[in-house]
Amino acid sequence: MQPATASRRRCDRRSARALPWPALVAVVVATATASRPAAGAEAGPAPPDSVLAAERGRVAVMARASAAAVAIFAGEAGGGSGVLVSPDGYALTNFHVVQPAGVAMKCGLSDGRLYDAVLVGLDPTGDLALVKLVGRDDFPWAELADSDTVAVGDPCFAAGNPFLLATDFQPSVSAGIVSGVHRYQGPAGTILEYADCIQVDAAINPGNSGGALFDARGAVIGINGRASFEKRGRVNVGVGYAISSNQARHFLGALKGGRIVDHATLGATVATASDGRVVVSDILESSDAYRRGLRYDDEVVALAGRPVRTVNAFKNVLGTLPSGWRVPLVYRRGGQRHEILVRLAAVHAPAELEAIVSGEGGPRQRRRAPGSRRPPAPGDEPPPGEAPAAPAAREPPPLPDALRGLHEARPGFANFHFNLVERDRVAAAIAARHPVERPAGTWRVVGRLADKEAFRIELAPARASIDLPTGTSTIDAASELDANPSPPGSGGLLAALVLWRRLILDGPRSLGRTTYLGTVPAATPAAAEPAGTAIPVYDDVLDAAVAGVEARFIVAADGAVTGIDLWTAPDAEPCEVRFAYAADGGVGDAVGLPRSFTVRHADTAFGTFTIDEVVVEPATENADSTGPAATAGDGAGAER
Amino acid sequence: MSDTMRARPARARGARLALALALALAGPVSRAATPGETIAGAARGVVKVYGAGGVRGLEAYQTGILVTPAGHVVTVLSTVLDSDTIDCVLDDGRRYPARLVGADPARELAVLAIEGEDLPALPLVADLPRVAPGTRVLALSNLFGVAVGDERVSAQHGVISAVVPLEARRGSYEAPYRGTVYLLDCTTNNPGSPGGALIDFRGRLVGVLGKELRASASGVWLNYALPIDEVAKAYDDIVAGRASAPVAGGGTRFDPALLGVLLVPDLLDRTPPFLEATRAGSAAAAAGLRADDLLVAVNGRTVPSRRAVEEALGALATGDPVRLTVVRGGAIVECDLGPRPAAGEAP
Structure with a gap:
């Protein structure tokens, strides 16, 4: 993605609307x-x-955009369109295009060449998929625009492979205007839900599925995938729908990680009350929303920063979010406004998604989800008119040579190979960020709490302890970490810090079964980010199941660990640690460590820890070594 | 074509035109509205209309245009209006119950009234010159019922392809309107679109999207709109009470038994008008009607229910010739029954 300054974006916007x-x-x-x-x-x-x-x-503009358009051919399984979003060959398309195609497909570009491509990630609910073309590292690609700035009347065009016409790989371009924004088109069963989508009158026909909807600058504002059809059969009638580029961006990280991604549920349903308010009509007591205080009949005012005035608006916001994200929710009860952070749960059980992806639980076999807003109009389905063939044969054909080594099957993943790729990328960033001599010995972190009382943390290879005004806690860092969340009330801060040290020193591979989960919006955007840019900065998330606990590490692009969520039991409330870094170096910066961190557990802020001094000892034979060898600090106490 | 070019003919050359364009499109003072702004302004006057229907091919929704701030809504005359409760939903989500003021069966337009003040109207300017083929237009409609609540109706762009008389039908139903329409290069023939607004790029209402019809000659689905002058005539007639009484509800009924047409008992909301028998010696028997015939039209007007048959016959004057269209064994059969007797006349 090319960064754009706020002022340039505004300029682009105006010229984009005025020129065409x-x-x-x-x-x-x-x-x-x-x-x-x-x-x-x-x-x-x-x-x-x-x-x-x-x-x-x-x-x-159309010529440039067409260069990034991909014609996907999957033999007997039909085909469709796609769009390259990075020079190394990643291309977005629809789930319903690649699902019948299997792991390998052929992709044509407007340069007239046919490239091998491999499946990377799948999002059945959002009807998205990511594939990777191979053979070049300088593919033409298109930038993902901020689709929230798209307005009705804006000119737009689609470049794709309607009716699989592009046998010479030259995409067909159809132009039109944006007919509607923030449209909701309900799912088929629990998948292929088009939430917050863009409606266009540019011709979207069978085969356009998966291709990009471009704005007047040639940036991608959506992925075309669906149209309303009726009496004239499966040909365009001026009503097509595109998945918003912002939704695609939310899932792009997880898709790159080779996952089968799931969408989110709040664990609560909403309905319109007689007075027009959107109220909670049902809520699961096991949901995070319930734990945070949401109750039946509360009025939902906003979700994830967007106002909720109708049930559709609620579904539009929720339908674009991945499971596992934590988003703000504003509700009103008895005139009082409450704001909570809610962790979103998955819509499907993992086995359900597997069945859907393997074609055993496709939309036609599934009942409609409860609460679907309207029955599907006749033909009002995704236009997989790209000949939705029978699912690929059970025995997958051998991969072409070009794709050798680029695919690894594993339950829960579309292609586990790419999970390792992303995990190793994050690992390299973490290692580069923390120039600590390895192997390292004990870490000593001293500083002050919000009330100026001192704290002291010692993280040794086999032992971790924390001194707080309320007392001292110690855990055995070499064995199971879940026995006793310490210190009391933190939900497992010491365990989180033990794993934090291990991640930084030894990398994700040292943490047992570690996978790359995807991305979350960065809590604190990098200082370099221009103000006013709507496109958020994303951090990577690693998930580790180790020593009886599950930990999720949030890692910024520069390798800084910005957060840890740690569960000592599957249904427990996590310990949530968030690290803050000094923009201009400072304490710990010499070894890449943070300036401060906050700890939350359940609804309680456990503490804010400001670090005065970090001492990183080298590894010695004797774990109780005393002499500090590497010190970093900016306080007077750190001078030596 | 371009408003700017027309407004500044003297400067329409080279660099000066470029300057004018740049000023008009981007300048803060005399800038022409962008298509988005034009749509946003006009769409406030386009409402989603909900009424009867809900089965395939008979949607329960269409589009209407608020033409006065007091709440007059122009829409098409259709089965959607054949309901005791008609609702109009504005683009800010406000929902109003609507009353059928009247209808013009010839142009198949109707006027609804909602109770409101200072509503965002899209005024009917009857003396707006007709637009010529090649003119770019925008269509705003409740197509496919996609927009609900406070969601804005859909916008499509297109061009006036031709200005021609309409000859159209749908199934056995022949459109009564034979006047001029705009044929559009824009797919407006979609469920829910009828009654939608056709506007020019200045946001002026130039036409109303017509009902879903096929060309009589070719069977092709037509994308067309009634020109605004025709709409204005219909509106004036309806509001002045000159148009014929509304078809739906309220009309006087006429018992088809007076013609010897004995229909199945009226047990349902919409009992299909099947013939149970004809009375011997009656006009019906003389015309060759038989048991199990399904009445589909009375004098060309479709009759989906027993009640509709009674209303369609009631809309005729005593002495008017009665022509019934029936389906018999899959074939359409026309039967002339002669003059309609008076309502009180003994058979």
Whole structure:
């Protein structure tokens, strides 16, 4: 993604809206008069230069965008479209395009070449998939725009492979306007839900599925995948739908990690009350929302920062979020406004998703989800008119040579190979960020709590302890960590810190079964991020099941560990640690460690820890070594 | 074509035009509205209409246009309005119950009234010149019922393809309107679209999207709109009480038994009008009607129910010729029954 400054974005926005219409005029005028005068016919006045210039601009944008368009061919299983989103060959498409195709497919680009591509990740509920083309590291690609700035009336165009016409790999372009935004098109069963989607009158036909909807700049605002059909059969009637690029961005990290991604549920349903308020109509007592205080009949005011005024608006927000994210929810009860952070649960059990992906639990075999808003209009389904063939044969054919080593099957994953790729990428970033001499010995962290009382933490290879004004806690770092969440009330802070030290020193592979989960919006965007940019910064998430606990590490792009959530039991409330770094170096910076951290457990803030001094000892034969060898600090006490 | 070019003909050359365009499109003062702004303004006056229906091919929704701030809504005359409760939902989510003011069966338009003040109207300007083929237009409609609550109706773009007289039908039903329509290069022939607003790029209402019809000659589904002058005539007639009485509800009924047509008992909300028998010696018997015939039209007006048959016959004057269209064994059969007797006349 190319970073853009706020001011440039605004400029782009305005020119994007203003320019293409004269261009459209130019097409009509030029066709009618100047460009191809009939023999002997008198040509009319030439169109103004500005109009011709705008048209040339439009042609150039479409040519550039077309270069990133992918024609997907999956043999007997049909095919569809896709769009390259990075120079190393990652391309977004629809789940319903690649599901019948299996692991390997052929992808044509407008350069006339056919590339091998391998399945990377799947999102059945959101109808997204990620594939990777191989053979180049300089693929033409398109930027993902901020789809929340898209407005009705904006010019847009699709470039894709309708009716699988692109046998020469040249995409078909169809232009139109944005007909509606924030549309909700209900799921088939529990999958293929189009929430907060973009409606367009650009022709979206069977085969366009998976291709990009571009704005006037040629940036991707959506992934086309669905259309309303009725009496004229499965051909466009001016009503197509695209998954928003912002939704795609939410899932892109998890898809890159080779996962079969799930969508989120709040564990509560909402309904419109007689007075028009959106209220909780049902809630699971086991849900995080319930634990945080949400109750039956509470009015939902906002979710994930977006206002909720209708049930559709609620579904639109929820339908674009991955499971596992923690989002703010604002509700009102008795005139009082409450704001809580809610961790979203998964819609499906893992086995359910597996069945869907393998074609055994497809939409047609499944009942409609309760609460689906409206019955599907006739033909109002995703247009897998790209000949939705029978699921691929049970025995997968051998991978082509070009894809050798790029696929690894594992339950829960579309392609576990890419999970290792992402995990190792994060591991390398963590290692580079923390220039600690390895193997290391005891870490000593001293500092102050919010009330200026001192704390002291010691993390040794086999033992961890914390001194707090309320007392001292110690755990055995070499064995199971789940026995006794310490210190009391923290939910397992010492265990989290033990794993934190181990992650930094020895990498994710030292933490047992560690997988790459995907991304979450960064809690504290990097300082370099221009203010006002709507596109969020994402941090990576690693998940480790180790020593009887489960820990999730949030890691910034620069390898800084920004947070840890640790569960000592599956249904326990996690210990949530969030690290803050000094922008200009400071305490611990020499070894990449944070300036402070906060700890929360359940509804309680356990403490805010400001670090005065970090001492990282080298490993010695004797774990009780005393002499500090590496010190970093900015306080007076740290001077030596 | 371009508003800017038309507004500034003297400057329409080269760089000066570019400057004018740039000013008009981007300048804060005299800037022309973007299509998005035009749509946003006009769409506030386009309402989602909900009424009867809900089965395949007969949707329970269509589109209406608020033409006065006092709450007059122009829409198409259809089975959606054949309901005791009709609702209009504005683009801010406000829902109003609507009353059928009247209908123009010839143009198949109707006027509804909702109780409101200062509503965001899209005014009917009857003397707006007709738009020519090639004019770019925008269609705003409740297509496929996609938009609900406070969601805005859908916007599509297109071009006026032709200005021609309408000759259209749907099944056995022939459209009564034979006047001029705009044919559109824009797929407006969708469920829910009828009654939608056709606007130009200045946001002016230039037409109303018509009912879902096929061309009589070719069977092709037509994308068309009634020109605004026709709409205005219908509106004036309806509001002045000059248009014929509304078809749906309230009309006087006529018992088909007076023609010798004995229908199955009226047990359901919409009992299909099957013939149970004809009375011997009656006009029905003379016309060749038989038991199990299904009445589908009375004088060309579709009759989906027993009640509709009684209302359609009631809408005729005494002495008007009665022509019944029936389906018999899959075939359409026309039967002339001669003049309609008076309602009180003994058979």
